[in-house]
Amino acid sequence: MSDIAITQLDQSPETIMQLAALLVETVAHGGSVSFMHPLAPEAARAFWDSALASAGRGQRVVFGAWHGNSLIGTLSLVTALPENQPHRAEIAKMMVAVRHRGQGIASALLRAAEAEAARLGRTHLMLDTASDGGAAGLYERHGFIFAGEIPDFALKPQGGLTGTRLYWKRI
Numbered sequence: 001m002s003d004i005a006i007t008q009l010d011q012s013p014e015t016i017m018q019l020a021a022l023l024v025e026t027v028a029h030g031g032s033v034s035f036m037h038p039l040a041p042e043a044a045r046a047f048w049d050s051a052l053a054s055a056g057r058g059q060r061v062v063f064g065a066w067h068g069n070s071l072i073g074t075l076s077l078v079t080a081l082p083e084n085q086p087h088r089a090e091i092a093k094m095m096v097a098v099r100h101r102g103q104g105i106a107s108a109l110l111r112a113a114e115a116e117a118a119r120l121g122r123t124h125l126m127l128d129t130a131s132d133g134g135a136a137g138l139y140e141r142h143g144f145i146f147a148g149e150i151p152d153f154a155l156k157p158q159g160g161l162t163g164t165r166l167y168w169k170r171i
Contacts, residue, residue: 004105006112009062009074011052018071019052019064020044026095027157032130033093037157051076051093063112065096065105072097075109077116089117091127094135106135110142114171124170131163132156144169 009015023044027035035043055062059080065073073096079089091113096105117125129135131149133156140146144167153164 003067004072004108005066006108007064007066008116009052009055009064011049011056015064015071016045016048016052019048019062019074022071022074022095022097023047025098029098030133030157031095032132032134032154032156032162033095034154035157036155036159039157054080060092061113061116063109063116065109067100072100073105073109075106075113077113079117079120079122087122088124088126089120089122091125094127106138107142110138114169118171122171124168127167128164129167130154130156131165133162134165136165136167139167142169 020041023033023035024039024041026033027037027039051060052062054060061077061079063075063077064071074093075091076093077089078092081088094106094109114125127139127144129139147166147168149163149165151163152161154162156162
């Protein structure tokens, strides 16, 4: 989609509401992003309020993909890591609205996160994705290297265990 804008998000009430709606939708459709279905909108708003406050403290960068005034995707670049890892950042909470998947939005978010990580002097990225229904193929297409799999790592949003696949990339 050529009419998508990627921006760093702020803690405005409208942004939090749109992020919360995206999180609820993602969990309802099986996205393994640390929450169980059904996810209450209040819990989703509380998560994003905290995450964006963390961004305000320089501990993460939250990116949004916009189609006009609609937030259709997000990704967080976590930079608050132990002091012996100043060269590293983590990719987290990658989500794209169901009706906008398969249009290159996740790739655009990854490129923005990699560029920001490089600007911040981070040379090593890490991420994990669910073994069942995760985005392993996307990450591998973007040069992330599979490091291993941990079986039965977390519950799927509707129940049942899934493993997690760990990836890394030098930038």
